[in-house]
Amino acid sequence: MARVLVVGAGLSGLSVAMEASVRGHHVVVLEKRSTIGGRASSELRDGFPIGYGPHFLLKKGPLHQLVRKVSKVKPSVLPLRPHRLEILGTGMMQPRKPMKDAALFRRAVKAHDLEHPSIQNSDYFASWGLNNELRSRALLNSNLLVMKEGWSGLVGRLAVTLDEVGIPIETGARVEKIEKHKVHLADGRHVETDVIILACGYGQAKKLIPDLPAVSFVTASTVDVALDATPLGERHGILDVERSMAIFDLKQIHPGIAPSGALLSAVHFGEGKSENRLAELNQFMDLRAPGWKSHILHERQQKNVKIAPKGGRVACNVARKDGILLTGAWVESEHILSDGAVEASRITAEHINKMPLQQ
Ligand SMILES: Cc1cc2nc3c(=O)[nH]c(=O)nc-3n(C[C@H](O)[C@H](O)[C@H](O)COP(=O)(O)OP(=O)(O)OC[C@H]3O[C@@H](n4cnc5c(N)ncnc54)[C@H](O)[C@@H]3O)c2cc1C
Incomplete structure (x- = not known):
């Protein structure tokens, strides 16, 4: 049994913690924010789960299978048609x-x-x-799914399982520096461990291990908004292929997701300056979801987020000599997006036994 310290409580961190625990290791998760879930969360406001850009779950993909395995009650899902x-x-x-x-x-x-x-x-x-x-x-x-509980429902189900098996998740714990078998926290504490697993996204991992290989990403701007109107009518979404933009109404896809109105989630992905990209997305919404701005109940806009790596990814054990393993959608696996994160976590957990323990 190894002592495993996981940095980050997004989908990668939660799934690798679960996989490591199943293999008999002693696991602790540290998360810098006050909430868990990372990019895959959503926040309930007046019954509307406001997310961080449109997220669709691949039916029977690694994440869907994991969630079904740990859930006593099956999640309610409906497909994008x-x-x-x-x-x-x-x-x-x-x-x-x-x-x-x-x-x-x-x-x-x-x-x-x-x-x-x-x-x-x-x-x-x-x-x-x-x-x-x-x-x-x-x-x-029709096998890309929307969950009634919002994307954070997935996170919640994983977190409940971790709690049941006694894996602690400490929030508000930012890891600032790592050494061989040791992490330093922003509040001055340091923790010794056998294996460190970085599940904190590529950007943060690169700050902690500067010589990580370079990875390039598809980036995006997003708008998530709860409305007391239905500007898309009965459509599930509108795609502008030439300009890589889309608006979805998650309430049309899964009527149980929100009490009334619409829950729009819009994305503009690709190159370009993030300010311009977000402005273009707002203009697209003005045109295709007319009047949306006068019906806003709750809103979240993100200028620049990483969606997924394009091209090469990093092997989970490139930093093994320092007692560090990696996981995330940017780590090698056969899947992409959060399925890639979950699949990479399974592979990473298998490597724990091959790691040197702290002397
Ligand atoms: C717009 C958009 C659309 C997407 N659509 C889909 C989709 O349709 N389907 C799909 O499957 N996937 C989708 N994805 C991808 C999916 O969101 C990600 O693959 C997944 O959420 C990544 O999880 P993660 O845990 O690896 O990283 P993150 O969610 O980024 O989690 C990393 C965690 O680490 C924490 N952390 C960072 N640094 C530190 C530190 N120093 N100390 C402690 N904690 C730290 C962060 O606070 C965060 O909680 C989409 C992503 C975006 C942005």
């Missing part, structure tokens, strides 16, 4: 009329024919520009 998703300039992602177009769509989905515009657009949008076929197929087959 391609026939209610408008692609600007093209029409609905899944045309239902005329019959000819509907049949062509079905055939293209079966063959995953990238000549068909809906398949191209789905490839692009289902994984925020990463062109991941698994997620694209999931979108086209």
